[in-house]
Amino acid sequence: MSDMNQQMTAKYKNNFLKEIEEQAEMGDWVKMCMQCGVCSGSCPTNFHPGWDHPPQEIFMLIRAGKRDEVLNSQSMWMCTSCYNCYVRCPRKIPITHIMHGIAEYAYRIGRAPKNQPTLHLSQTFWNNCTKNGRVNEVQLTQTLYFKDGIADGIKKAMAMQAAALGLVKAGRLNPMEALGGGHKCKDIKGIHAMLAKAKELEAKRKGRTA
Amino acid sequence: MTSVVATNQSILVVGGGIAGMTAALEAAETGKQVVLVEKNPYLGGRTVQLYRYFPKMCHPSCGLEINLRRLKANPRIQVLTMAEVTGISGAKGNYSVNVKLAPRFVNENCTACGECNRVATTEVADAFNYNLGKVKAAYLPSDMAYPQRYVIDPSVIGSAEADTIKAACKYGAIDLDMKEETVTLNAGAIVWATGWQPYDAEKITPYRYGEFKNVITNVEFERLADPHGPTGGKILRPSDGKEAKNIAFIQCAGSRDENHLRHCSRFCCMASLKQTKYVQEAWGDEGKSTIYYIDIRAIDRFEDFYQEVKANPNVCFVKSKVARISEDKNGDPRLWGVNTEGYIRYAEPHDLVVLAVGMEPSVKGVDIPAEVMSDSSGFLMADPVNAGIFGAGCATNALDVNRAVQSATAAALRAVQVVNKVARAEA
Numbered sequence: 009m010s011d012m013n014q015q016m017t018a019k020y021k022n023n024f025l026k027e028i029e030e031q032a033e034m035g036d037w038v039k040m041c042m043q044c045g046v047c048s049g050s051c052p053t054n055f056h057p058g059w060d061h062p063p064q065e066i067f068m069l070i071r072a073g074k075r076d077e078v079l080n081s082q083s084m085w086m087c088t089s090c091y092n093c094y095v096r097c098p099r100k101i102p103i104t105h106i107m108h109g110i111a112e113y114a115y116r117i118g119r120a121p122k123n124q125p126t127l128h129l130s131q132t133f134w135n136n137c138t139k140n141g142r143v144n145e146v147q148l149t150q151t152l153y154f155k156d157g158i159a160d161g162i163k164k165a166m167a168m169q170a171a172a173l174g175l176v177k178a179g180r181l182n183p184m185e186a187l188g189g190g191h192k193c194k195d196i197k198g199i200h201a202m203l204a205k206a207k208e209l210e211a212k213r214k215g216r217t218a
Numbered sequence: 219m220t221s222v223v224a225t226n227q228s229i230l231v232v233g234g235g236i237a238g239m240t241a242a243l244e245a246a247e248t249g250k251q252v253v254l255v256e257k258n259p260y261l262g263g264r265t266v267q268l269y270r271y272f273p274k275m276c277h278p279s280c281g282l283e284i285n286l287r288r289l290k291a292n293p294r295i296q297v298l299t300m301a302e303v304t305g306i307s308g309a310k311g312n313y314s315v316n317v318k319l320a321p322r323f324v325n326e327n328c329t330a331c332g333e334c335n336r337v338a339t340t341e342v343a344d345a346f347n348y349n350l351g352k353v354k355a356a357y358l359p360s361d362m363a364y365p366q367r368y369v370i371d372p373s374v375i376g377s378a379e380a381d382t383i384k385a386a387c388k389y390g391a392i393d394l395d396m397k398e399e400t401v402t403l404n405a406g407a408i409v410w411a412t413g414w415q416p417y418d419a420e421k422i423t424p425y426r427y428g429e430f431k432n433v434i435t436n437v438e439f440e441r442l443a444d445p446h447g448p449t450g451g452k453i454l455r456p457s458d459g460k461e462a463k464n465i466a467f468i469q470c471a472g473s474r475d476e477n478h479l480r481h482c483s484r485f486c487c488m489a490s491l492k493q494t495k496y497v498q499e500a501w502g503d504e505g506k507s508t509i510y511y512i513d514i515r516a517i518d519r520f521e522d523f524y525q526e527v528k529a530n531p532n533v534c535f536v537k538s539k540v541a542r543i544s545e546d547k548n549g550d551p552r553l554w555g556v557n558t559e560g561y562i563r564y565a566e567p568h569d570l571v572v573l574a575v576g577m578e579p580s581v582k583g584v585d586i587p588a589e590v591m592s593d594s595s596g597f598l599m600a601d602p603v604n605a606g607i608f609g610a611g612c613a614t615n616a617l618d619v620n621r622a623v624q625s626a627t628a629a630a631l632r633a634v635q636v637v638n639k640v641a642r643a644e645a
């Protein structure tokens with residue numbers, strides 16, 4: 009993983025803006041920011057002490073070449089996808105998507121912060137859904153609830169019992185999934201081949217070895 | 219019937235604001251016949267609704283008076299008020315133009331004695347004061363209005379009140395049977411000077427204009443500061459009439475914004491800087507102004523004006539586009555955002571918020587009844603396609619008075635050249 013980081017550092021030298029433009033999804037919009045501050049003022053992360061940089065700061069840090077500060081930041085992972093920033097930005101910059109794009113990039117080159125809960129959720133979700141070509145809700149919830157130990161998991165599960173039962177009744181949750189049953193897809197091999205191809209194409213587009 | 223004398227050697231000027239008046243005067247003073255068509259019941263346009271002009275802080279009535287004197291002295295200009303151009307046909311050097319005239323119900327016998335106003339009882343929205351107050355249904359649009367002739371609002375026509383109003387007039391000036399009419403006139407060239415309108419602030423939803431009473435626009439603030447305005451020049455906030463001493467100005471309200479107007483409106487930084495002087499004048503050191511801005515655009519020689527305002531300790535500048543406004547229980551609007559100089563969050567209450575709304579053309583290019591070129595904001599561009607139609611003033615761009623007048627003189631010159639050619643061809 010950290011080879012990727014070295015590979016990218018070597019490729020872009022000190023031009024972090026260019027790195028983001030080429031490597032992060034929608035990163036080519038970053039230069040359009042006019043630092044008006046409306047996204048920062050609109051971002052719920054900004055009113056929460058644990059969340060370090062609202063989008064406008066992230067964009068300025070990128071332009072200032074503060075690579076470590078951006079890639080290590082919690083901000084992109086804390087983005088709630090509320091879209092406040094995106095709808096208000098006077099430059100119509102797809103801020104929410106850029107935040108996710110940078111998060112994904114940081115993860116890909118092994119620079120995402122350690123023990124990041126959103127990262128854990130995303131990873132779990134991705135593995136779960138690509139394995140069978142469909143999300144197995146019961147297993148997904150189990151993995152998430154029990155990530156901090158058995159006792160904590162049981163506590164969370166008990167708290168959500170009523171909701172779970174409601175979902176089962178409505179046919180939205182299949183208890184058989186716990187045993188690997190439940191819904192699957194028809195051509196799981198095809199899906200895996202498709203994902204592999206997509207990964208290959210993206211790597212090619214972004215000029216790097218996958 | 220209204221009769222208009224015009225030939226294909228005449229110049230038609232559409233819009234009687236500062237730009238249209240200037241174009242009409244410049245052309246007429248070179249000896250041309252001019253017809254000046256104005257939609258409002260009076261001339262002067264938006265400038266007469268301002269309290270003072272930057273940069274010299276003079277009263278708009280002063281400039282208007284000079285123009286009116288030139289106008290009255292010039293027999294070659296025919297003025298049509300309450301008139302709108304509805305159709306243009308023909309070509310450069312020979313246009314035929316339809317003009318729709320709305321009934322005023324008062325003829326030229328009016329002496330502006332005001333008797334009709336005293337007996338009228340119905341009240342209608344006061345358009346001159348951006349609907350901040352009401353006026354009686356028989357009214358003079360403003361003290362300075364030219365022509366000095368009353369108007370009767372169509373809403374009372376046919377009622378007993380209309381008869382009472384008519385009976386009050388000793389000069390036989392009221393004609394309740396006036397009807398809308400359309401006249402057709404000739405022109406060799408046309409100057410299009412229909413000016414601007416403030417951007418609709420309700421569309422900027424996070425600022426809650428229209429919902430929070432103490433969030434107003436810069437054009438409304440001009441009326442609040444003006445002694446002829448609805449509060450007699452006292453800066454009182456609309457919700458409860460409290461003296462508004464702590465005032466916020468929000469720049470680029472709707473301008474420089476892909477979701478609203480794409481262009482920078484150019485004058486609104488200067489307008490807010492000017493309006494901080496109204497606050498200072500009204501309340502002295504008790505009056506505090508805060509300007510929330512992206513960057514201050516005080517172009518060329520206006521920089522001095524900016525520096526002077528900046529030196530005033532009662533004016534403070536916050537580099538930030540305000541994210542949203544909420545309202546406190548006491549009616550104070552509260553501004554939320556981040557000061558980008560130091561990334562400092564704020565949630566600041568003020569007595570009153572003034573939105574520095576931008577300009578958009580009052581008649582967008584596509585709505586002009588002729589083939590003309592306009593930009594993505596609807597401003598008329600200079601283009602050969604326009605043939606004998608020349609834009610002037612804020613119909614062509616967001617301009618201050620000085621630049622509007624310059625562009626009007628240029629347009630007049632171009633129009634004069636067209637009719638000169640017609641004259642030579644016919645000689």
Ligand SMILES: Cc1cc2nc3c(=O)[nH]c(=O)nc-3n(C[C@H](O)[C@H](O)[C@H](O)COP(=O)(O)OP(=O)(O)OC[C@H]3O[C@@H](n4cnc5c(N)ncnc54)[C@H](O)[C@@H]3O)c2cc1C
Nearest residue numbers: 233235236237257263264271272412413414611612618619
């Ligand atoms: C809050 C504020 C403060 C300002 N302060 C200053 C200042 O201090 N100094 C300064 O230099 N500038 C100032 N400006 C700018 C100034 O108002 C404009 O530069 C000026 O009004 C431009 O004049 P105009 O004749 O082009 O347009 P307008 O004043 O808009 O005149 C256009 C005229 O055309 C008429 N019209 C519209 N449509 C039609 C139609 N279809 N048919 C016939 N007639 C029509 C209108 O009724 C109007 O009378 C300020 C603007 C604002 C918003």
Ligand code: SF4
Nearest residue numbers: 041042044045047097
């Ligand atoms: S709202 Fe848009 S232009 Fe303004 S600071 Fe944020 S990203 Fe930049």
Ligand code: SF4
Nearest residue numbers: 051087088090091093
């Ligand atoms: S979408 Fe994300 S970055 Fe944008 S305002 Fe919401 S939380 Fe902040």
Ligand code: SF4
Nearest residue numbers: 328329331332334387
């Ligand atoms: S219409 Fe008649 S009553 Fe009214 S102001 Fe004019 S002259 Fe006086």
Ligand code: SF4
Nearest residue numbers: 470473483484486487
């Ligand atoms: S003049 Fe100032 S307030 Fe107006 S749009 Fe331009 S930058 Fe914004």
